[in-house]
Amino acid sequence: MDKSSQVNEVYKLLKKIYPKAITFLDYKSPFQLLIAVVLSAQTTDAQVNKVSPVLFEKYPDPKALMESKIEDVEKIIRSTGFYKVKAKNITGAAKKLYLDYNSEVPIDMDDLITLPGVGRKSANVVRAHCFNESAIIVDTHFSRVTKRIGLTNSVKPEVIERDLLLITNKTIQTDFSMIINTHGRKICMARKPLCGECVLSSICVFYN
Ligand code: SF4
Known part of the structure; x- marks a missing residue:
């Protein structure tokens, strides 16, 4: 064969x-899925699903997350592990989305992988589930x-x-x-x- x-x-x-x-991460928008995928590195999706509602309630869009106090973000995502790096990545990604992409998650792989913490796997998850790209x-x-x-x-x-x-x-x-x-x-x-x-x-x- x-x-x-x-x-x-x-x-x-x-x-x-x-x-x-089945999609294992909970999300309501491309922004939320992007952040959730970054948080899912080295932990379980279930663990991310526990913290993400709190995170998105407090920071519902890239601007809010960009303007957050990093210590507050670290506190919320601490249980996902590697929380200092992840906090830096997600606030950095939020800033780039706000400044370079008008707060929209880009569809192109080349753009997505310029966001802090986003590699090909994360980019493919977002492209597949949010934009119906194969x-x-x-x-x-x-x-x-x-x-x-x-x-x-x-x-x-x-x-x-x-x-x-x-x-x-x-x-x-x-x-x-x-x-x-x-x-x-x-x-x-x-x-x-x-x-x-x-x-x-x-x-x-x-x-x-
Ligand atoms: S469980 Fe994995 S290793 Fe075992 S037969 Fe199935 S695919 Fe192969």
Whole structure:
């Protein structure tokens, strides 16, 4: 089976058990999703969802967040870890949005990755979920699962993204990213993957 066919097969099998792709971060606008994704580095989405309502209640837009006292922001986001760096990044991103983009989140990858704390993964999340752009979203779960099932040999996110873009139909890229992510969280965990319960076991390189 070539790799494109393998992607289609994996998608078909996983779609049956995850019919609706789930977004794990809570948000009400591109600005909120952008900030939430930056906060989600090195922590769980559930943890971010606990602090983000407080943060957005107090700072509802880029201008408000830009003008915040950084100590106040640090206090709110402290439980997400690396809070000093994250506070600097999100206030910096808010400032750039306000000054350079009229408080709107830009759609272009080249613009998004100039915002402090925003890498390709975060940019792809925003592009996919807020602007309906097709995207391969490479996070830790996606990297692990795609490598195990033999869709890439790389551990470098940018190479994995490129590999998967080449073999995944544009119409399913975002959904494929989401269901692989979900499978990584629920079945193909880092330490003890539940291979005995996995619908991909017959075609998984790691398992066979
Ligand atoms: S068979 Fe095991 S390693 Fe392969 S995708 Fe399933 S859970 Fe992951």
